[in-house]
Structures are given as structure tokens and as C-alpha cells.
Amino acid sequence: MEICPFVRLLDWRTLRAADCLTARQSREVDRFAIEELGISSLVLMENAARSVCDWISQYDQASSGGETSFVVRIVCGRGNNGGDGFAIARLLWTMGYAVEIFATHPEAEFSPDARANAALARKLGIPWRELQEFGEAAASAQAKDWIVDAILGTGQSRPLSGVLAELVQGMNASASRRLAVDLPTGFSADAGPVSGNRLIDQPHELAGLCVRADVTITFVTPKMGMLHPGAREYLGETFVASIGLPEKLLREAVSLQ
Ligand SMILES: NC(=O)C1=CN([C@@H]2O[C@H](COP(=O)(O)OP(=O)(O)OC[C@H]3O[C@@H](n4cnc5c(N)ncnc54)[C@H](O)[C@@H]3O)[C@@H](O)[C@H]2O)[C@H](O)CC1
Numbered sequence: 538m539e540i541c542p543f544v545r546l547l548d549w550r551t552l553r554a555a556d557c558l559t560a561r562q563s564r565e566v567d568r569f570a571i572e573e574l575g576i577s578s579l580v581l582m583e584n585a586a587r588s589v590c591d592w593i594s595q596y597d598q599a600s601s602g603g604e605t606s607f608v609v610r611i612v613c614g615r616g617n618n619g620g621d622g623f624a625i626a627r628l629l630w631t632m633g634y635a636v637e638i639f640a641t642h643p644e645a646e647f648s649p650d651a652r653a654n655a656a657l658a659r660k661l662g663i664p665w666r667e668l669q670e671f672g673e674a675a676a677s678a679q680a681k682d683w684i685v686d687a688i689l690g691t692g693q694s695r696p697l698s699g700v701l702a703e704l705v706q707g708m709n710a711s712a713s714r715r716l717a718v719d720l721p722t723g724f725s726a727d728a729g730p731v732s733g734n735r736l737i738d739q740p741h742e743l744a745g746l747c748v749r750a751d752v753t754i755t756f757v758t759p760k761m762g763m764l765h766p767g768a769r770e771y772l773g774e775t776f777v778a779s780i781g782l783p784e785k786l787l788r789e790a791v792s793l794q
């Protein structure tokens with residue numbers, strides 16, 4: 538369903554490598570926007586988060602007439618993907634949604650922008666639950682609830698293990714709907730779904746553990762790993778969201794045409 542001006546449905550039939558960014562190119566887009574255009578990284582994060590919230594609210598309006606008796610559980614990692622998650626939590630909370638935040642790391646370990654958005658969420662009193670409670674919350678969640686996966690995005694560089702692996706298993710076992718921010722956790726921007734127990738050394742390696750999203754909202758352009766033949770199983774319905782800058786300009790900045 539194409540419902541927001543800044544969020545477009547990905548057309549799988551026409552998707553080509555030339556349309557996609559690698560993780561390195563995504564970082565270059567960030568750098569170009571911040572250093573060459575002078576837009577602040579917090580504004581980019583806000584724009585990314587707003588695209589996701591616009592999509593949720595408009596999807597909700599179109600599919601259930603704006604019925605909001607569901608809970609949005611947002612799991613935030615320590616990098617900028619997590620920062621997007623904290624901003625999404627604030628925007629949805631501001632719109633009147635029932636929101637719960639779960640953070641994978643203590644705040645001292647967050648990236649600067651994640652820390653800024655986490656601090657704001659704390660100051661506003663947005664419900665923030667202990668990470669250990671996530672498994673139970675996910676297991677008892679209803680089908681109309683959402684889990685927002687903001688654990689890892691383009692920064693993911695290795696297969697999942699430990700607590701993050703347990704979180705992803707809990708998400709995948711839940712009856713709740715799952716929305717991945719930028720990429721599902723466990724899905725490499727370059728290689729697609731990541732091999733369960735090995736480093737990502739081969740592109741397009743079919744995997745092990747990865748969030749199985751119902752919806753993925755990726756930023757700026759699709760990512761190279763989305764060309765993997767098994768990718769759609771993990772990405773679900775996939776949308777490409779603007780971060781508030783012309784896509785053509787950003788593509789030129791990383792020499793894509
Ligand atoms: N250019 C854009 O489109 C914008 C992107 N935004 C969002 O930012 C993330 C990328 O953020 P980054 O901080 O670079 O990376 P991550 O948040 O994905 O994770 C970094 C963090 O995680 C560690 N790590 C990597 N792999 C693993 C692993 N398997 N297990 C545990 N930890 C891992 C890594 O070492 C780092 O510490 C992008 O996806 C967007 O969501 C902006 O907000 C808007 C502009």
C-alpha cells in the first residue's frame with residue numbers, strides 16, 4: 538500500500554543492482570549529507586524516524602480506521618539504528634500510541650545521536666522496560682501489536698550471538714507484527730540474510746538467524762543484500778523512505794546513476 542509521500546513501495550520486478558547501496562555507500566551518503574550539505578545527523582535521524590511513523594499511522598488509518606488499541610514495542614540497539622528507534626518511540630508517543638522501549642545496551646554505550654534521542658525519551662517519560670522483560674512481552678503480544686526492530690541496520694558486520702540472538706528469536710516467535718527499521722537485524726546490507734555461525738565473507742549467503750519482518754522501511758535506496766533470492770522472506774513488504782534530501786543528489790554523491 539503506497540500511502541505516504543516520503544515512503545514508496547519497492548517494486549521487486551524492476552529492482553537492479555544499480556538501484557542499490559552497499560553499507561559503505563550508505564555511510565558515504567550520511568557523510569556527504571552531514572559534511573558537504575551541512576544537514577545535522579540528528580535531523581537526518583528525525584526525518585528517517587518520521588517516515589516510519591507516517592507510514593505506521595497512515596497504514597493504521599487505511600487498514601483499521603485509526604483504531605489504536607495496540608502496543609508498539611520498540612527494541613533499540615546502541616548505534617544509529619537504535620537512535621532511529623528512540624526517535625520513532627517519541628514521535629509515536631506524541632501521536633498518542635501506546636509505546637514501550639527496550640534498549641539492548643546501557644545508555645553510556647550508545648552512539649551520540651542514539652544517546653540524545655534516548656535522553657529525550659527518558660525526559661518525556663516514555664515507558665521504558667527492562668530488556669529481560671522483552672521475551673515475555675513478545676510471547677504474550679497480540680497479532681495487532683507491532684514490534685519495531687531498531688537493533689541493527691547498515692552497521693551490522695557479523696552474525697548474531699548472545700543476547701541479540703535471543704531477542705531476534707523472541708521477535709520471530711511472537712504473534713505480533715514486525716517492522717524492521719532500515720534492515721532486519723541479522724540481514725547484511727551487502728550480503729542479505731547472514732549465515733548463522735560464520736563471518737560475512739561471501740555475498741548472498743543464505744542464512745541462519747535474522748528478523749523475519751512483515752514490513753521493512755529502508756532509507757534512501759534499497760540495499761545490495763536485497764537482491765539475494767531469499768531476501769524477501771526476511772524483509773516482508775518493503776518500502777524506501779526519504780531522509781529529507783533528493784535521492785538523485787545522494788546517489789550522485791556516491792557515484793550511482
Ligand atoms: N544514511 C542513512 O540512510 C541514515 C541512516 N541512519 C540509521 O543509521 C543506521 C546505521 O547506524 P550505525 O550506527 O552505523 O550502525 P548500526 O546501528 O547498524 O549498528 C552499529 C553498532 O552495532 C555493532 N554491531 C555490528 N554488528 C553486530 C552484531 N552482529 N552483533 C552485535 N553488535 C554488532 C557495531 O559494532 C556498532 O557498534 C542505519 O541503518 C539507519 O537506521 C540515520 O538515522 C539516518 C540517516
Ligand SMILES: [K+]
Pocket residue numbers: 618686687688689690717718719720721722
Ligand atoms: K533494524
